[in-house]
Amino acid sequence: MESNFHGSLLGMILDAGLMVKFVLLILLVFSIISWTIIFIKFRTYRRIRQENEAFDSDYQKSTKLSDLLPTSRKYPFSTTAEVFRAGYAEMTKANRLSRDSARPEEISLSSLDNVERALNRASSTEMTKLESALGFLATTGSASPFIGLFGTVW
Known part of the structure; x- marks a missing residue:
C-alpha cells in the first residue's frame, strides 16, 4: 500500500481545518501540563523519599523523642517527619495534662486516642x-484518546 502524502508534518497541520487545529492545540496543552506535573511529582x-530515609535513620539512632524534634525540622519535605511532629505535639499535650492530674504517671486512654487521631490526621x-494533581493526570489520560479520535473523524 502506497501513501500519496509527500508533505511534512507542519504542512499537514497548516492545511488542516480549524476544528482539527483546535483539537491539536487542546492535546498539546494537555500534554505540556501533564509532563510538567509528572516532572514536578518525580x-x-x-x-x-530521600528526606524520609534520612529522618528514619535519625529516628533509629535517637534515644529520646525530645531530641528528635529539632532534628525533624531539618526535613521540611519529609512526610514521616511531619507525622512525627504531629504525634509528638499531641503526646506533649497529653503529658502536660497528665502532670496536672492527681496521678502524673498515667496517661489516659483518651489522650492516647488523641495521639492516634493526630497521627491519622497528619497522615x-x-x-x-x-495526591494533588493526580486527578488531572487521570482525567487527561482517559479523555485524550477520545479527543484525539474526535479530531481524526472531524
Missing part, C-alpha cells in the same frame, strides 16, 4: 498533598 517524590494531610 522531583518532589524523590526529595520526599491523611500528607497523603492529600502527595
